[in-house]
Amino acid sequence: MGGARPRRRAGLPGTAGPGITAPPSGTGAASAGTAWWTLDRHVVSQPGLRTVVVALGANDIVAGAGKHQIVAQIKGLVHPTSAASLRNVRRGDRSVIHVIIATVPPLGLAADDPREVRRKQLNETLVSEYVNLGADGVLDLAGMVADSSSNTINPDLVTGGVPNARFHDTIARAVAAAVTAFPPLEL
Numbered sequence: 001m002g003g004a005r006p007r008r009r010a011g012l013p014g015t016a017g018p019g020i021t022a023p024p025s026g027t028g029a030a031s032a033g034t035a036w037w038t039l040d041r042h043v044v045s046q047p048g049l050r051t052v053v054v055a056l057g058a059n060d061i062v063a064g065a066g067k068h069q070i071v072a073q074i075k076g077l078v079h080p081t082s083a084a085s086l087r088n089v090r091r092g093d094r095s096v097i098h099v100i101i102a103t104v105p106p107l108g109l110a111a112d113d114p115r116e117v118r119r120k121q122l123n124e125t126l127v128s129e130y131v132n133l134g135a136d137g138v139l140d141l142a143g144m145v146a147d148s149s150s151n152t153i154n155p156d157l158v159t160g161g162v163p164n165a166r167f168h169d170t171i172a173r174a175v176a177a178a179v180t181a182f183p184p185l186e187l
Contacts, residue, residue: 031063032056032073036084039077044089044097051179052086053139054078055102057122062107067121071133074101074126079134087134100178101126101135103142106152116151139178144170 035056043052054077060070078099080087089097103123109116123142130138145167147154157167 031060031065032070032077033060035073035077039086044086049089049091049097051098051100053100053102053175053178054086054135055104055139055141057104057119057126058107061104061115061119061122064115065118067118067125070122071125071129075133081134085134098136098179099134100137100139101130101133102139103127105142105145106147108152111151120151137178139174141171141174144174 035054039052043049054074056074056077057070060073076082076084077086078101079085082088086097086099091097103126104119107116107119109119119142123140126133127138127140145153145157145163153163153167157170158164
């Protein structure tokens with residue numbers, strides 16, 4: 001049973017069917033609103049799937065989406081009351097897939113930029129309300145990579161304004177710890 005594929009969710013964007021299309025070229029799951037396609041096509045269909053880390057919201061924030069809209073979209077992806085939720089996907093042994101949501105790391109926006117204010121509000125909601133959103137745990141990526149004195153990424157984790165290997169190692173270690181520890185950790 002360990003190699004059995006999870007049951008695909010019918011009727012989601014990206015699933016087989018007339019009139020269903022993928023997101024526009026080059027965007028992938030660019031936002032919480034377009035994540036359905038990528039999750040269904042590239043994540044849910046993976047054999048042996050046990051845990052999904054949902055790290056969405058950055059592109060939504062940059063595009064000007066409101067906190068409540070992003071939270072509602074993430075809840076739609078995660079909460080079991082949503083018929084097509086990740087929480088309703090079953091593994092080969094019929095057990096549920098574990099879902100961990102992640103906070104949005106600093107985006108390099110000015111502290112008084114309304115989008116930065118929304119990013120912080122979104123992260124506060126994700127950390128405090130992850131259970132109500134339907135997730136098993138929360139991964140505070142923002143807290144792990146942020147500079148403690150500003151709303152930017154820790155300077156040790158960037159080179160030339162671009163996240164470096166230390167940044168990616170920090171994220172990788174956090175994700176590995178989160179997906180192997182159950183009950184889930186609040187990291």
